[in-house]
Amino acid sequence: MVLRMDYKTDVWVDWCPGCGDYGILAAMQAALKELSLKPWETVIVSGIGCSGKTPHFIFANGVHTLHGRAIPFATGIKLANPDLKVIVNGGDGDLLGIGAGHFVALGRRNLDITVIIHDNQVYGLTKGQASPTLPAGAKTKSLPKPNLQDPVNPLELALASGYTFVARGYALNTRHLANLIKQAVQHKGTAVIDVLQPCVTYNDLYTKDWYEKRIYYLDEDPEWDPVVEKPEEAPVKLARAHEKAREWGDRIPLGILYWDKTKPSMEDRIEQRLSSYKKIPPAKAVIEEAGKPAISSEDLYRIFKRYIVKIQG
Amino acid sequence: MVLRMDYKTDVWVDWCPGCGDYGILAAMQAALKELSLKPWETVIVSGIGCSGKTPHFIFANGVHTLHGRAIPFATGIKLANPDLKVIVNGGDGDLLGIGAGHFVALGRRNLDITVIIHDNQVYGLTKGQASPTLPAGAKTKSLPKPNLQDPVNPLELALASGYTFVARGYALNTRHLANLIKQAVQHKGTAVIDVLQPCVTYNDLYTKDWYEKRIYYLDEDPEWDPVVEKPEEAPVKLARAHEKAREWGDRIPLGILYWDKTKPSMEDRIEQRLSSYKKIPPAKAVIEEAGKPAISSEDLYRIFKRYIVKIQG
Amino acid sequence: MREARFLLGGPQGAGLETAAQVLSTAFAIKGYYVYSYREYYSNIKGRHSYIQVRVNSEKLPMAPREEPHVIAVIDAESIFHHFNEAANGTVIVYDSATSSRRLEGIPSIEPETRRRIQKLLQREGYDTTVQGALRYAVERRGARLLPLDYRSILKRVAEKTGTPLFKARRFLNTIPLAASSYLTGLSLNALRAGFERRFQGRDGIVEGNMVVASIVYGILEEEGVERFNVNPPRKREGEFLVVSGNDIVAIGKVVGGVRYQSYYPITPAADESFTLEAHEDLGGLHEEKGGILVFQTEDEIAAISSAIGAALTGARSSTSTSGPGFDLMIEALGWAGINEVPVVVTYYQRGGPSTGLPTRGGQEDLYNALFAGHGQFPKIVLASGDHQEAFIDAILAENLAEKYQLPVIHLLDKFLANTIVTIEPPSLEDVVIERGALTRGGPDYKRFDKSKGPISPRALIGAEETVMWYTGDEHNPEGHITEDPENRMLMHDYRMRKLEIADEEIPEEDRAVLYGDGEDFLVIGWGSVKGAVLEALEILAGEGFKGAYLHYRVLSPFPSKRTREVLTRYEDSKVILAEHSVRPLLSGLISMHTGLRVRKSILKWTGRPIYALELAGAIEKLLDREEGVEVLSYGA
Amino acid sequence: MREARFLLGGPQGAGLETAAQVLSTAFAIKGYYVYSYREYYSNIKGRHSYIQVRVNSEKLPMAPREEPHVIAVIDAESIFHHFNEAANGTVIVYDSATSSRRLEGIPSIEPETRRRIQKLLQREGYDTTVQGALRYAVERRGARLLPLDYRSILKRVAEKTGTPLFKARRFLNTIPLAASSYLTGLSLNALRAGFERRFQGRDGIVEGNMVVASIVYGILEEEGVERFNVNPPRKREGEFLVVSGNDIVAIGKVVGGVRYQSYYPITPAADESFTLEAHEDLGGLHEEKGGILVFQTEDEIAAISSAIGAALTGARSSTSTSGPGFDLMIEALGWAGINEVPVVVTYYQRGGPSTGLPTRGGQEDLYNALFAGHGQFPKIVLASGDHQEAFIDAILAENLAEKYQLPVIHLLDKFLANTIVTIEPPSLEDVVIERGALTRGGPDYKRFDKSKGPISPRALIGAEETVMWYTGDEHNPEGHITEDPENRMLMHDYRMRKLEIADEEIPEEDRAVLYGDGEDFLVIGWGSVKGAVLEALEILAGEGFKGAYLHYRVLSPFPSKRTREVLTRYEDSKVILAEHSVRPLLSGLISMHTGLRVRKSILKWTGRPIYALELAGAIEKLLDREEGVEVLSYGA
Ligand SMILES: Cc1ncc(C[n+]2csc(CCOP(=O)(O)OP(=O)(O)O)c2C)c(N)n1
Numbered sequence A, B: 001m002v003l004r005m006d007y008k009t010d011v012w013v014d015w016c017p018g019c020g021d022y023g024i025l026a027a028m029q030a031a032l033k034e035l036s037l038k039p040w041e042t043v044i045v046s047g048i049g050c051s052g053k054t055p056h057f058i059f060a061n062g063v064h065t066l067h068g069r070a071i072p073f074a075t076g077i078k079l080a081n082p083d084l085k086v087i088v089n090g091g092d093g094d095l096l097g098i099g100a101g102h103f104v105a106l107g108r109r110n111l112d113i114t115v116i117i118h119d120n121q122v123y124g125l126t127k128g129q130a131s132p133t134l135p136a137g138a139k140t141k142s143l144p145k146p147n148l149q150d151p152v153n154p155l156e157l158a159l160a161s162g163y164t165f166v167a168r169g170y171a172l173n174t175r176h177l178a179n180l181i182k183q184a185v186q187h188k189g190t191a192v193i194d195v196l197q198p199c200v201t202y203n204d205l206y207t208k209d210w211y212e213k214r215i216y217y218l219d220e221d222p223e224w225d226p227v228v229e230k231p232e233e234a235p236v237k238l239a240r241a242h243e244k245a246r247e248w249g250d251r252i253p254l255g256i257l258y259w260d261k262t263k264p265s266m267e268d269r270i271e272q273r274l275s276s277y278k279k280i281p282p283a284k285a286v287i288e289e290a291g292k293p294a295i296s297s298e299d300l301y302r303i304f305k306r307y308i309v310k311i312q313g
Numbered sequence C, D: 001m002r003e004a005r006f007l008l009g010g011p012q013g014a015g016l017e018t019a020a021q022v023l024s025t026a027f028a029i030k031g032y033y034v035y036s037y038r039e040y041y042s043n044i045k046g047r048h049s050y051i052q053v054r055v056n057s058e059k060l061p062m063a064p065r066e067e068p069h070v071i072a073v074i075d076a077e078s079i080f081h082h083f084n085e086a087a088n089g090t091v092i093v094y095d096s097a098t099s100s101r102r103l104e105g106i107p108s109i110e111p112e113t114r115r116r117i118q119k120l121l122q123r124e125g126y127d128t129t130v131q132g133a134l135r136y137a138v139e140r141r142g143a144r145l146l147p148l149d150y151r152s153i154l155k156r157v158a159e160k161t162g163t164p165l166f167k168a169r170r171f172l173n174t175i176p177l178a179a180s181s182y183l184t185g186l187s188l189n190a191l192r193a194g195f196e197r198r199f200q201g202r203d204g205i206v207e208g209n210m211v212v213a214s215i216v217y218g219i220l221e222e223e224g225v226e227r228f229n230v231n232p233p234r235k236r237e238g239e240f241l242v243v244s245g246n247d248i249v250a251i252g253k254v255v256g257g258v259r260y261q262s263y264y265p266i267t268p269a270a271d272e273s274f275t276l277e278a279h280e281d282l283g284g285l286h287e288e289k290g291g292i293l294v295f296q297t298e299d300e301i302a303a304i305s306s307a308i309g310a311a312l313t314g315a316r317s318s319t320s321t322s323g324p325g326f327d328l329m330i331e332a333l334g335w336a337g338i339n340e341v342p343v344v345v346t347y348y349q350r351g352g353p354s355t356g357l358p359t360r361g362g363q364e365d366l367y368n369a370l371f372a373g374h375g376q377f378p379k380i381v382l383a384s385g386d387h388q389e390a391f392i393d394a395i396l397a398e399n400l401a402e403k404y405q406l407p408v409i410h411l412l413d414k415f416l417a418n419t420i421v422t423i424e425p426p427s428l429e430d431v432v433i434e435r436g437a438l439t440r441g442g443p444d445y446k447r448f449d450k451s452k453g454p455i456s457p458r459a460l461i462g463a464e465e466t467v468m469w470y471t472g473d474e475h476n477p478e479g480h481i482t483e484d485p486e487n488r489m490l491m492h493d494y495r496m497r498k499l500e501i502a503d504e505e506i507p508e509e510d511r512a513v514l515y516g517d518g519e520d521f522l523v524i525g526w527g528s529v530k531g532a533v534l535e536a537l538e539i540l541a542g543e544g545f546k547g548a549y550l551h552y553r554v555l556s557p558f559p560s561k562r563t564r565e566v567l568t569r570y571e572d573s574k575v576i577l578a579e580h581s582v583r584p585l586l587s588g589l590i591s592m593h594t595g596l597r598v599r600k601s602i603l604k605w606t607g608r609p610i611y612a613l614e615l616a617g618a619i620e621k622l623l624d625r626e627e628g629v630e631v632l633s634y635g636a
C-alpha cells in the first residue's frame, strides 16, 4: 500500500453502471483533495446499502458499519478524537428509516460531522423496496404495488432536529456537490447534505431526466442568503429554509438551505465543562506508564476522596 | 372484576404526589367517558417510564410495552384490528429519545392513532436524567452538570414527520387537555399531543409556576384556525403551525397547532389495495373450520397457481 | 443416466436467474425432479453469480453435488471461478471470443480470488487466461470444451428478428441456457414450454428466446455434439409445485393462517414477504375470509413489536428476518415471552457474524435463536431441513405458538431460501389448525389466571365486555405489575413449565427424526444439511458403509431422551456432526442436555453449502479415527 | 457479639437511603465493617423499600443474613412487610401512633402482598393491624417491641429548633435511624460523625438531625432500653473505601484507563456512569493526562456503537447497561467481533425477562451474555462475585479486550450494584495495563494482517500516514469486503482461535477459584452468590459439614479442565449449584463444556438475594438426597 492523494483505492467499484453513487464518490474525492485532508485524519463512516460501500472506494480511513448505525459509530469516533474529520455516507433507508432516531439525535448535538444522504427513494441493495423518501402512491418498477406510506422530507426533518448546515445536492452535478461537501466539512457543527441520487436499476420514476428538468440552484439567486451570522437572524432564516425545503415538484432547489454559524459545537460545549478535552481527548489520554496505570494510589485517594472514610477508632 | 365506566382501576396510582401525570390521567379518563368509548374497544399502549404506568390506572385494555416501542406495538394492534381505538402514552425520553425513529415513521403513515407525550424534560423513572426536550445548559436539580445537548421540539418534529393533528396541552389544565384528547381521538389519522407535564421530583425548572406564567390558549384567539379542510390550505397552515411551534419562552401556546383533515388514513390506503381490509381485518380473518385450515387444497392451487407446473410428460 | 447436473455462470444482472428458471421449468413440465441453487455476491450488478441445477428422472435431489455434466457460462470471469470444478466428461460451454481474456484484466474478481486462481494456474504451469484455465480443465480434469461464438450467434438473432445488435444482446444469457438444454436432451418444444411459463403473455420475448435457442440447437446439431442421455422421467402426470424455500414458507403461512406479516427488508428473508404480499388477496378469497396484511416497517424492532401487537388482537402473526434483524428483535421477544404472546419469527440464517457474508449461507445462529434474551422465558425453536419440512413447520410454528402461548422461532437458512425445487403440491389432509386455549373472555376475565395451571385461556383484545392488561413487568393474574415475591415465584416458574409441558406433549421421535438404521456410524445434524447427509449415506452405502442420520427438527424443547436413546446405540467414535459452522454448535447442545460428547465433526464455513460427495468423503475419512474435525471447502 | 444486623424500612423517598448511609458511615468511621443492601420497588415515591445492614467487628460480611437484631421502621406498611422476619430478641422500633393501622387501609401495598399477609395473620389468629402483626412477632417469633411516639418527638424537635412542625417532619427518618444507632451501641458522637460526612458543609441539617438523635437517645436511656453489645472493631486505624458495586466498577474503570463511557440510563447500571461523570476531571489530573468523557446517548444501540467508534481511535471505551439495553447492543457486538474491536460492556443483571422486576436482582442473563449474536465470534465473559472482584475485573476486562482484540462482557447484578460495603482501598501494586499488540501503523499497514497468526497488530484510527478500513462484512487483510471462500476460512477460524489462545493463556485456577477443601460437598456458583455461599460454608462447618466452593469468574473461555478436575473429586451427588435463576444455567454450561451433570441446585428467583441461613439450610437438606432442587424464598 502506498498512501494516495487522489483518494482512490484499488477496490473495484461494484455499483451498477450509471448509478448516481459514482457522482457522489467523485464529489467526495474532489472535496477531500481540494481541502487537502490527510487520509489518516479523515474517516468515512457508512451504513449498509449500496451507499454503504463508499468508504472502500476512498483512500482515507473507512468504517463501514451496520445498517442504520453510521451516525452513532461516527459520534464515538469524533468524540474520542475530535481532531479527525468525520464524514458519514448513508442511504435514505439507512439514515431516515432504521436510523431515523440517530439522525434526530445528532441534530441535537451539533457535533462537527458531515452527513451525506444517498437519497434514491429505494432500498437499493435489498432490491428496490420503497425507502422513506418515496412518495405514497408511487410505484417504481421494483414494487409490486404502489407505496403505502408518505415520504419524510430529509431537509425538514434535519431543520426540525437542529442541524446547523442543511443543503441539497444532486449526484450527477459533481462539481456543485463537491463544493457543498467542502462547505459542509468546513462548517463547525453538524452538516447534512441530502443528495438526490438516481438509482438506475430500481427507480424508474426519479431519473436523471426527471431531475434535470426540475432542479435549479439557490446560489444563482443573489437574494438567497441562508447564513445565520447572529442568533437573532435564525427564526426568519429557519422559516425560509423550511419553505424552501418543502418546494418539490416542478422546481427543486439545490444548494444550502440553512447555515447557522452561531451555535456552539458539541466539542466546544464539552470543553467548557472539561477544559482539557480538545487538548487531550479520550483517544490521546495517558492511561499507563510502562504497563502501570497512569493513576497512582495517591491519585486514586484524591479523585475518590468522597468515598474514603478515615477510621477514627 | 366488574366493567367500569368511570375508567378507573383498583391499582394504586404510585406517582409522586403533585406529579403532572395525575392531570393527564384524569384528562384521559374524562375524554374516554365523554366519548363513551367502550373499554373493550379501547387500547391504551404505553412505553416504559413513570408515564408508562398509565394503562394500569385506566379501565380499558392496557398494553404496557417496552421503552421506546409503544408506537410499533400500537401500530400492530391497530393494523390488525382497525375497529379498536388506540391511544399511546409515552414519556418524552421514550417517544423522542430511544423511540424517535418510530415517532418519525408513524408520521409517515397517518394511521388512526393518538399519541400523548408526557413531556417533563427528564427521564423520570430512572431518576431525572436529561430527556430530549430539556434545553442545553439547563441544570435541573437532578443533574450533576448542565445539559450538553439541544432539545428537540416535539411539535416541529411531528410537523416535519407528517402528523395530521398536532397539539399541545398542559397536564394541570385537565379540562382543556381532555378536550384536546377527544378531538385527537376523533381525528381520522395520526394525532399527537405534546403535554407539558411538571415533574415535581426531578424538574425544578419547568414547574407549575413557571408554566402558568407563560401559557396561553390558541383557541381564545378567534383568528387562529389550524384546520386544513382542502389540500391547498396545507402549505400556509403548516408554515404557521411551524411558527407557533417555535414559540417558547415568555409565551407558550396551547391548543391545536395543525389539523389536516384531507389526508387519507393508512386504513383507507390499505382498503384501496385490499378491499376487504376493514370488513375482515387480520384479527377477524377466518383461518380454520373445525380445526382444518380455511384454505382448502383447491384454494391453495388457485392462490398459488403461478407456482404450479402441470406435467406434460 | 438418471441425472443431469449443470452449472450456469455469469455476472449478476445478466439474466442468469431467468435462464435457470426457464430450464428448471422446462424440465419440470417434462416430469423431471429439479433442484436449483443460486450463489451470488452482495451486489446488484456485475459480480459473479452461478446456479447449480440438478435434473433427476427418479427423485428429488436435496443438496448440491459436485461433478457437473455441463458448465455453461456467459462471461470470461465465470471460467476462472469454475474451471476447476470440471469432472471427467464435463462439457464447458463458453464464448470463444473470451479465450484470450486474462485473469488480471478482469476487474470484478476480488483480489483474493484472483490471487488464488493465479497461484493454482501458475503452480500447475498454465496461463492465467481463459484458455489456460480451460486447458487445465481438459488436461487435468478431463473436461470437454464447447466454444460458441456468442457474438455471431447474436448477430444472427439480430438479423432474424430484425432488431439492432445491441438489443439482441439481452438474449446473451439464452446462449448458455440453450446449449445446456441441448446437451441435457431437452427438445426445443420442451424448452419453449419453459419460456412460455416464464414470460407468460410476453410473446415477443418468448419468440426472441426461441430464435436464439433454435440457432444454438442448429449449430450443435450441425456440429454433431453429443448429448447426455437422461432417462425419461418416472413421473408422467400430475403437478409439481416449483418453489424456492422462501416461497414454500409463504405458502405454509397462508395455509397456517398467518394474516399479519411484518418485515424489514433483508437478504435472504425478504422474498418470503414479497410472495405473501403478492398473494395478499388469497386469490379472491379475502372477500370472504379476510386477506393478508404484509407491512414493511421502519426497522426490525418495529417489525416484531407490531407483530406482537397484532397477535394480541388474535391475528396469527409473524415476521421474517435474518441474523442482523433478529438481533434487534431480541428485546421484544422477551416481552412476548413474559406476556405469553403467540408470535412467530421466521429466521433465515446467513453467513455471519455481523454483516458477514450476507448473500451466503450458514448455520451459526442456533444459539442466538435458543439463548438470546435477558431473563429466562420459554421459546420453541424449530428448524427445517428441506422444502417439505419448511411447509409443515411454518404451520406447526403457528400452532405451537398459540397452543403454548409463547414465541416460536422457525430457523431456516440461505441455502434453503434460495433453492428452487419441484415438489409434490402438499396435501392438506393432515394439516390441522390448533388455536389452543382461546376464550371469549367476559367481565371476570383475567388474562394470566393460573388457577388451572400454567396455560391460561387466552381472550383477544377487542373481545366484547372483556378488558385485559399486558406489561413487560412481572404481573399478577390481571396483568398488572406486581413485585410480590410469592406471585413472582409462581408466574416465573409456570412460564418455564409451559416448555416442559410441550416437552412432554411433542413426541420426541418427531423432534429428532432417524433416517436409516446402518450400524457403522451415525451422522447428526439439523436444518439444511439434511439433503447432503442423506445423499452421502446413500453414496457410502454403495461403498459398503452403512450409516444412519439423526435429524433434529425441534431444538427447543430439546429431545433429550431420544438423543440419549439413539446416540448410545453407537460407540462414541461413531457419531459425527455435520454442520455449516466454524465451531460445532449442535454438539454443545447435546452435551448440555444429555452430557453426551460428540467427538467428530464435519464443518463448513465458507458460506457455500455442503456438497454430497465432499461430505461422503469426509465421513469416510473420519470413520477410522477416534475423534477429529473435517473441514469442507468445495464451491466457488 | 460480633455483629449487629438491622433492617430499616419505610416508603421510597422518605430518607431511608440517607439514614442507612449515615449509620453505615458512622460505623465505618469507628472501624466496623459494614454491609448494606437496599431493596426497592420500581417507583420514585411511596412504595415500600428497606435496607439490610450488617455491622461486623471482625470482617466484612458479603451477603445478607436473616435474623436482624433491630427492625426499625418509618411507617405502618413496613411493619406488615417485615414483622415475620423478626427473630428471637429482635427489637422492633416503630411509631406507636400506627399501631391501630389496618392492613386493608394501606393503599400502597400491592394486592397480592396484602392478601398474602392477611392470610398469614388470619390463619394464625391475629388482627390484620399493625398491632396484630406486632403481637405475632412477639408471640411467635420472640421479638421485643420498642414503640416511640414519632409525632411527639418531632414536636419536641420543632420546639427545640424553632421550626414549624411540618418542617420538622423531614427528620422523620432520623427517628428509626437514631433508635437503631442507640440499640447497636453507637455513641451520639459517633453518630454525629456519620451525619457530618453525609451532610458535609450543611451544618443546619447536621444539627437538626442531632437534635432528633439526642431526643431519641434521651428517651431510650430514660426508659432504660437495653443495648446490643457489639464487640469493639478489630480495625482501629487506616481507611475504608465506602462504595456501592456501581461505584467500585467506576473506580476500576478509572484506574483501568477507560476514557470514553457511553450509556443510556437504566437501573441498576446508570449509577456507575454518574460516578464516572462526577469524576470526569480525575480530580484535576485531566489537565495532564486527559479526562473521562461520559456520554448519554439516545439509546443503547448508540451507546455501544459509539463506544466501538471510540475504541477504534484508541480510547479505552466501555458502556454500561442492564438486560433490556444489552439486548439492543447485540447486533453491534457482532460488529465488534468481526472487526476485532476491544470494547467492554458492563452488564448489570436484574430480574427478567423483559422489564421483569427492574429494581430487583437475578442471574438469568448468563446465556444472553455468552451466546447472543448471530454468527460465531469470540467474546470473553467475566463475572464478579463481590466488590473486590468487581474492581479487578473492571480493569481486567479492558486488558483482555485489548490483548485479544475482542468484546468483553463484564457481568454483575443488581445485588452487587446496590450493596454498599466498607473495603480496604484497593492496592494498585499488582495492577497492570496491558494494551496488547499496538503499532504505529505506517503506509503499508494492514489492519487484519494474519501472516503472523490470529492476533494482528492494531493501529489506531488517526495514526500518522496510516489508513485502514473496517467493515462488518467478511474482509481481507486490508479490511475490504471479500467473499472469497479461502480468505473466509482463514479469517473466520482465526477470530475463533483468539478465544482458544485466551483459553490457553488465562490460568484456569483464576477462572474457577476454589474456596475451601471440605470433602462433604462442593457448591458451584458464579457472581454474587459468592458471599452467601462462603458464609453458608462457615455455618455448615460449624455443624460438622465440611464443604468447598468453586467460584466461576470467567465464563468464556470456559475453564473446562479445571471444572473436570475439581468436580470429579466429588461424587456426582455431592455437587450443588447455587444460582439466582428459575432453571439452572451454570449447570448447563458445565455439561456443555465437560459432559458432567450437576444434579442438585438451589435456586431463587424472587428477585431478592440469597440469604446465608436459608442457603445453609438448603445445602443441608440436599446433602443426603441423590438429586433435587431447593427453592429459596426469603425476603420481602
Ligand atoms: C439490521 C439490518 N436490517 C436489514 C438489513 C438489510 N439491508 C441491507 S441494505 C438495506 C437497505 C439499503 O437501502 P438504503 O439504506 O436506502 O441504501 P441504498 O442501498 O439505497 O444505498 C437493508 C434493509 C441489514 N443489513 N441490517
Ligand SMILES: Cc1ncc(C[n+]2csc(CCOP(=O)(O)OP(=O)(O)O)c2C)c(N)n1
Pocket (backbone or CB within 6 Å): B048, B049, B050, B051, B052, B066, B067, B090, B091, B092, B093, B094, B095, B118, B120, B122, B123, B124, B125, B126, B131, D264, D265, D266, D267, D300, D324, D325, D328, D355
Ligand atoms: C431498553 C431500555 N433502556 C433503558 C430503560 C430504562 N428506563 C426506564 S424508564 C426510562 C426513562 C423514562 O423517561 P421518559 O421516557 O421520559 O418517561 P418518564 O419517566 O419521564 O415519564 C428509562 C431510560 C429501559 N427500561 N429499557
Ligand code: SF4
Pocket (backbone or CB within 6 Å): A014, A015, A016, A018, A019, A020, A021, A050, A051, A120, A124, A125, A198, A199, A200, A201, A202, C044, C045
Ligand atoms: S441498485 Fe441502484 S443504488 Fe444500488 S448500485 Fe445499482 S443503481 Fe446504484
Ligand code: SF4
Pocket (backbone or CB within 6 Å): B014, B015, B016, B018, B019, B020, B021, B050, B120, B124, B125, B198, B199, B200, B201, B202, D044, D045
Ligand atoms: S418522578 Fe416526576 S414524572 Fe415520575 S412520578 Fe415523580 S413527579 Fe411524576
Ligand SMILES: [Mg+2]
Pocket (backbone or CB within 6 Å): A049, A091, A092, A093, A118, A119, A120, A121, A122, A123, A124, A131
Ligand atoms: Mg436508498
Ligand SMILES: [Mg+2]
Pocket (backbone or CB within 6 Å): B049, B091, B092, B093, B118, B119, B120, B121, B122, B123, B124, B131
Ligand atoms: Mg420524561
